[in-house]
Amino acid sequence: MVCGADDIFVYFRFMSICFVRFVFLFLLGWSCCALGSYFIINDLVYFIDWNIITLNGSSVIMTFLFDWMSLLFMGFVFIISSLVILYRDDYMFGDLNIVRFISLVLMFVVSMMFLIISPNVIRILLGWDGLGLVSYLLVIYYQNVKSYGAGILTVLSNRIGDVALLMAIA
Numbered sequence: 001m002v003c004g005a006d007d008i009f010v011y012f013r014f015m016s017i018c019f020v021r022f023v024f025l026f027l028l029g030w031s032c033c034a035l036g037s038y039f040i041i042n043d044l045v046y047f048i049d050w051n052i053i054t055l056n057g058s059s060v061i062m063t064f065l066f067d068w069m070s071l072l073f074m075g076f077v078f079i080i081s082s083l084v085i086l087y088r089d090d091y092m093f094g095d096l097n098i099v100r101f102i103s104l105v106l107m108f109v110v111s112m113m114f115l116i117i118s119p120n121v122i123r124i125l126l127g128w129d130g131l132g133l134v135s136y137l138l139v140i141y142y143q144n145v146k147s148y149g150a151g152i153l154t155v156l157s158n159r160i161g162d163v164a165l166l167m168a169i170a
Helices: 005-014 017-042 068-091 098-116 121-139 145-169
Strands: 046-055 058-066
Touching: 017 068, 017 098, 058 068, 068 098, 098 121, 121 145
Parallel strands: none
Antiparallel strands: 046 058
16 A cells, blocks of 8 residues: 555644644543533532642642532633644644644643632632733744733733732632
8 A cells, every 4th residue: 555645644634743632632621521520410529638748747738629610610621722722733834833832732721720629729829820921921922022012911911810819818
C-alpha cells in the first residue's frame, strides 16, 4: 500500500499536539460530567485532604472539595478548553508558538480547577489571581500595541473582581 502526501498530512493532523490535547481534555470533561451526574444521583460529597509538607509538627494541608456542582463545572471547563485548543489548530495554523499557547491554555485550566475545588477563601483568591495572570498572558499573546492595551484592561477588571471578592468576605 502506498501512502500519498494527503494521507500523511491527515495522519500528522490527527497526531498533532493540538489534537492530542483536545482528545485528552474532551474525554476528561465528559468523564467529569458523568461523575457529576453520579454524584447528583447518589448525593455524594468528598473532601480530600492532601498533606503537602510537615515540618517540626506544623503541616501544610490542601483540601479539595468534590461535589456534583464542582464536577459538572470542571467538566464544562475541560470541554470548552478542549474546543479552544481544537479551534486553535485551524485559526492559528502556522503559528510558531504553539507550545506557548497550549501551555497558557493549560495553565488557565489549572487555575480554574484551583478556583473550583477550593473550599477556602484564601485559595479561591489565589485561583482568581492565577486566572487574572494567565488571562493577561493570553490577551497579550500576539504582542502588539492593541493587545497590550487590552491586557491592561484585563488586569484592571481583575483588580475590580479582587475588590468585590474581598468586600464579599468582609
